[in-house]
Amino acid sequence: GWGIKKLIRQIVTSSTWQMASTPSVAAAEKDPLNQLLHHYPLRRLEGEAIRDKILAVSGRLDRTVGGPSVEVFLTDFHEGRGRPKSGPLDGAGRRSLYTKIRRNFLPGFLLAFDLPVPFQSMGRRTVTNVPAQALTLMNDPFVTEQAHIWARRLLVETSLSSEARIAQMYREAFAREPTPDEQAVAIEFLAAQAERHGADFATDPENEATWADLAHALFNTKEFIFVP
Numbered sequence: 107g108w109g110i111k112k113l114i115r116q117i118v119t120s121s122t123w124q125m126a127s128t129p130s131v132a133a134a135e136k137d138p139l140n141q142l143l144h145h146y147p148l149r150r151l152e153g154e155a156i157r158d159k160i161l162a163v164s165g166r167l168d169r170t171v172g173g174p175s176v177e178v179f180l181t182d183f184h185e186g187r188g189r190p191k192s193g194p195l196d197g198a199g200r201r202s203l204y205t206k207i208r209r210n211f212l213p214g215f216l217l218a219f220d221l222p223v224p225f226q227s228m229g230r231r232t233v234t235n236v237p238a239q240a241l242t243l244m245n246d247p248f249v250t251e252q253a254h255i256w257a258r259r260l261l262v263e264t265s266l267s268s269e270a271r272i273a274q275m276y277r278e279a280f281a282r283e284p285t286p287d288e289q290a291v292a293i294e295f296l297a298a299q300a301e302r303h304g305a306d307f308a309t310d311p312e313n314e315a316t317w318a319d320l321a322h323a324l325f326n327t328k329e330f331i332f333v334p
Contacts, residue, residue: 122146127334150233150332153219154202160249160325161199163278164256168199175206178213179248186210195248215249218242243326250318253325257317268293268311272320279324296320 117123125146133144140147151159161167177193178184190211197205205213209224218238222228243249260271272292276284284292299319300307307316324330 146333148332148334150219150235152231153216153221156219156331157202157215157248159330160252161196161201163325164252164321165259166196166199166252166255167201170200173200173204175204176200177206178208178211180211181214183214184211195251215242215246240326243331244322249325250322253322254314254318256321257314260317260321261312261314264312268296271317275321275324279327280329292320295323 122143125143127146127148129140129145137144158167176197177190179195179197180189180192188210190208193206202216205216207224212221212223217223219242220232220234222231256275260266260274266274269289272289273283276282276288296311296316296319297307300310300313300316303313303315305313305316307313
C-alpha cells in the first residue's frame with residue numbers, strides 16, 4: 107500500500123504538521139529549545155519564495171510553466187566583463203525559478219536572502235537574519251514597484267470601503283482577517299500617509315501612493331516572510 111499520495115496524506119494530517127508556531131507557556135518552560143517539537147519551528151521563507159510571494163500578492167505573478175529564463179535586472183553596481191542586457195525589473199512576472207543565473211551578474215534581491223553563489227557546490231543553504239534583508243525590503247525598487255501595482259489593483263474596485271480593502275490585503279498577504287486593532291492602526295497609517303502626500307484621506311480615500319505605502323509596510327512585516 108505504499109504510495110507518495112498516501113505518505114503526503116499521513117504527513118499533513120499528523121498532529122505535528124498541524125501545530126502552530128506559537129508555543130504554550132507551560133510547554134516553553136519545560137522545553138525552551140523545542141526539542142520535543144511541541145510547536146512548529148518558526149522559519150523564514152527562501153529568497154525565491156519571498157520574491158514569488160510579493161509577485162503573487164501584487165497580482166503580477168505569471169504562473170506559466172516552462173519557457174525561457176529571464177535576464178536579471180542590472181543596476182549600476184553590476185559591472186564586469188561580458189555584461190549582458192538588463193532584464194525587466196520584475197523579471198517579467200516570472201517565478202524566481204526562471205531567473206537566469208550568471209556567476210558575475212547575480213540578482214541582488216535573492217542574494218540578500220541567502221541565494222547560494224554558483225562558484226561552488228553547497229549541500230545546505232545558509233539561513234541568516236541580517237539588516238541587509240530589512241533594508242532590501244524597504245528600499246529595493248522591485249518591492250516598491252510591486253507595492254504600487256498591488257495598490258493600483260485594489261483601487262480598481264471603487265465600490266470597496268477602506269476597511270474592506272484592508273481586510274482584502276490581510277487575506278492576500280497573511281491568509282487571515284485583520285484584528286480590530288490592526289484595522290484601526292491601518293486606518294491611522296493611511297490617514298497619516300495621505301497627509302504626507304498632500305491629500306486628505308477623509309475626502310480622498312483612494313490615493314494610490316497612500317495605499318502603496320500600506321502595501322509596502324505589509325511587505326516589511328515578519329509575518330510576510332516567515333512561515334507561522
